[in-house]
Amino acid sequence: MKLSDFLNGSQPVCVVGLGYVGLPLAVILNRKYAVVGFDIKPRRVTELRNGHDYTGEIDDETLNRCSIEFTDDSGAIGRCSVVIVTVPTPVNAHKIPDLTPVISASRTVGRNMRKGTLIVFESTVYPGVTEDECVPVLEKESGMKHMVDFHVAYSPERVNPGDRDHTVDRITKVVSADDPEMTVFLADLYGQVITAGIHRAPNIKTAEAAKVIENTQRDLNIALMNELSLIFSRMGIDTNEVLDAAATKWNFLRFSPGLVGGHCIGVDPYYLTFKAESLGYRPEVILAGRRINDSMGKFIAEKAVKLLISAGKTVQGSKVLIMGLTFKENISDIRNTRIIDIYKEIAEYGVRGYVWDPHADPGDVREEYGIDLIADPENQSPYDAIILAVKHRELLEMATPDYLRRISHGQLPIIIDVKGIFPRDEMERNGFIHWRL
Numbered sequence: 001m002k003l004s005d006f007l008n009g010s011q012p013v014c015v016v017g018l019g020y021v022g023l024p025l026a027v028i029l030n031r032k033y034a035v036v037g038f039d040i041k042p043r044r045v046t047e048l049r050n051g052h053d054y055t056g057e058i059d060d061e062t063l064n065r066c067s068i069e070f071t072d073d074s075g076a077i078g079r080c081s082v083v084i085v086t087v088p089t090p091v092n093a094h095k096i097p098d099l100t101p102v103i104s105a106s107r108t109v110g111r112n113m114r115k116g117t118l119i120v121f122e123s124t125v126y127p128g129v130t131e132d133e134c135v136p137v138l139e140k141e142s143g144m145k146h147m148v149d150f151h152v153a154y155s156p157e158r159v160n161p162g163d164r165d166h167t168v169d170r171i172t173k174v175v176s177a178d179d180p181e182m183t184v185f186l187a188d189l190y191g192q193v194i195t196a197g198i199h200r201a202p203n204i205k206t207a208e209a210a211k212v213i214e215n216t217q218r219d220l221n222i223a224l225m226n227e228l229s230l231i232f233s234r235m236g237i238d239t240n241e242v243l244d245a246a247a248t249k250w251n252f253l254r255f256s257p258g259l260v261g262g263h264c265i266g267v268d269p270y271y272l273t274f275k276a277e278s279l280g281y282r283p284e285v286i287l288a289g290r291r292i293n294d295s296m297g298k299f300i301a302e303k304a305v306k307l308l309i310s311a312g313k314t315v316q317g318s319k320v321l322i323m324g325l326t327f328k329e330n331i332s333d334i335r336n337t338r339i340i341d342i343y344k345e346i347a348e349y350g351v352r353g354y355v356w357d358p359h360a361d362p363g364d365v366r367e368e369y370g371i372d373l374i375a376d377p378e379n380q381s382p383y384d385a386i387i388l389a390v391k392h393r394e395l396l397e398m399a400t401p402d403y404l405r406r407i408s409h410g411q412l413p414i415i416i417d418v419k420g421i422f423p424r425d426e427m428e429r430n431g432f433i434h435w436r437l
Helices: 003-007 022-029 042-049 060-065 074-079 100-112 129-142 180-191 204-235 239-246 268-278 285-294 296-310 339-348 362-369 393-398 401-406 424-429
Strands: 013-016 035-038 069-071 082-085 117-121 150-154 173-177 198-200 319-323 352-356 385-388 414-417 433-436
Touching (some): 013 022, 013 100, 022 035, 035 074, 082 100, 100 117, 100 129, 117 129, 117 180, 129 150, 129 204, 150 180, 150 204, 173 204, 180 198, 204 239, 204 296, 268 285, 285 296, 296 339, 296 385, 296 433, 319 339, 339 352, 424 433
Parallel strands (some): 013 082, 035 069, 117 150, 173 198, 385 414, 414 433
Antiparallel strands (some): 150 173
């Protein structure tokens, strides 16, 4: 396999899965290579062919400048010598890794690939999935032999949705293949478009492990902040003010409490713990962090109910506005958002919840959670309490103290400031009951 064949366009690269990870990667690769973008969803392919990305990761102008061949015809995979798999790897309702998408993608690739193909997996997995789970599927479906007729590699995705500074090309790429020669080739292939540099891991399992611990570490750091928030709340201390004071020390690592959702930080640790438990070891620290982070939506909802009671408001039938539903700011992704926990919990108390989010797709929200988004918060005002859940740019622009007072009910407007947008003293001076995580 020669890099020159890819640089001159005679050998295309195929990206399987055109979501938050696959599409940005395909666009970056297209700067140097001919690219085939494959997705099983015809609607997604049609949208991209028309020059629009609903996720907002790639703007229309950039997308229309690309020469990517978007297709839902799996036969196109057979024209490519390098196939990169970027499908999601979620967990099920029991927090067990769901490898269905990556195994299904392996079947599709196996049925269509040609001899000499290098299949690169970027999906988050626990160590061993590429070689122990995907390779047998590839062999069965293709009738070929691994290391004889095809090779595999792993290069973990590090996409941060909505981040315009840390784009694919500006993040160091970890690569490892099933033999040294293929690792060198893959490093050179990615190296043509990745400006941040390439790190060659010694083997595929090491590269797989590196991915899961990146997000596990962040999950645990946030879990510590969340636990501190639970403690300080009982003491009547503002967590953010404590962190401001502690951060004056040079070696203090500043993290903030919050809801941990999405398809990375809130999911990846379960891949590592699942593998560890299969080997007879039960992780204590990692699972404790997960329990804390998964409990924060319930804690925030209960705090909102207590504030309603302390303000003399009737909980049953009260109206609460939740501003924001996506798992992070300025993106449309609602997968595994933990804000839904707040909505469900306040409903248990008979509270009527109204959700506004300018980025989430109303149809997706209705299908996934059975909730009808409101288009304009003022249409259902006044509210007995307002929960500022996601720091969307639109929220920062509109949610001024004057606006929040205008859509609030009663003399003591209640603001649950999950993201710590407003200083406590400022809100109290403006006559609000203000609480932040």
